Amino acid sequence: QSSGCVNKPVWACTLLFPDWAYKPAWSPGSRQVQLWHFLLELLGRGEGGAVGWGGEWGEFVIRDPERLARLWGERKGKPHMNYDKLSRALRYYYNKRILHKTKGKRFTYKFNFSKLILVNYPGYPGPPGHQIPTGVHDVFCTEMC
DNA sequence: GTCGGAAATC
DNA sequence: GATTTCCGAC
Numbered sequence: 552q553s554s555g556c557v558n559k560p561v562w563a564c565t566l567l568f569p570d571w572a573y574k575p576a577w578s579p580g581s582r583q584v585q586l587w588h589f590l591l592e593l594l595g596r597g598e599g600g601a602v603g604w605g606g607e608w609g610e611f612v613i614r615d616p617e618r619l620a621r622l623w624g625e626r627k628g629k630p631h632m633n634y635d636k637l638s639r640a641l642r643y644y645y646n647k648r649i650l651h652k653t654k655g656k657r658f659t660y661k662f663n664f665s666k667l668i669l670v671n672y673p674g675y676p677g678p679p680g681h682q683i684p685t686g687v688h689d690v691f692c693t694e695m696c
Numbered sequence: 697g698t699c700g701g702a703a704a705t706c
Numbered sequence: 707g708a709t710t711t712c713c714g715a716c
Contacts, residue, residue: 583706585708629710640709642699647708657697 584626586640587649587662593622609662610653 593602594611601619605612613619616634624632641660644650653659 583708627709632710636710636712638698639700639711643709645700652698654698 586623586637587644589623589626593619605653605656605659605661607653607661609664611660611662612656613658613660616658 590602590611594604601615601622602611602613604610613634616637620632620634620637623637624630641650645652648663651661651663653661
């Protein structure tokens with residue numbers, strides 16, 4: 552899954568997402584892919600192109616807005632997708648508490664990972680202010696999912 | 697660029 | 707319900 556730690560913030564290196572975050576497109580659950588699933592998929596893959604992790608916990612930067620929109624449009628079968636419309640979808644996440652805007656930073660948003668508990672490598676301190684239970688070796692979500 | 701209402705779409 | 711589409715306001 553998440554392979555190299557090159558060009559990634561330290562916290563992103565030990566981060567693994569749940570299966571649904573990686574599900575290619577239309578998983579057996581037959582649910583439509585959600586935009587934030589798609590974003591996690593790209594970010595987790597470290598395909599450093601359209602999007603990449605930012606410096607802060609959960610923060611990500613859209614490096615190539617129109618390319619990201621194109622990819623998203625392909626996934627959803629919306630040929631006329633663009634950043635203007637994609638960003639509107641992102642804005643709807645504000646009230647849903649899935650995302651937050653990093654004000655002042657262009658094309659920069661932030662996941663509400665405060666609700667997402669993750670553990671991977673034993674001993675890893677994890678996100679600021681989190682206690683990692685010993686023995687746990689997987690990722691699971693609480694409220695955000 | 698970013699915001700958020702409104703209507704349409706699946 | 708989660709966007710997609712369109713758009714006026716800042």
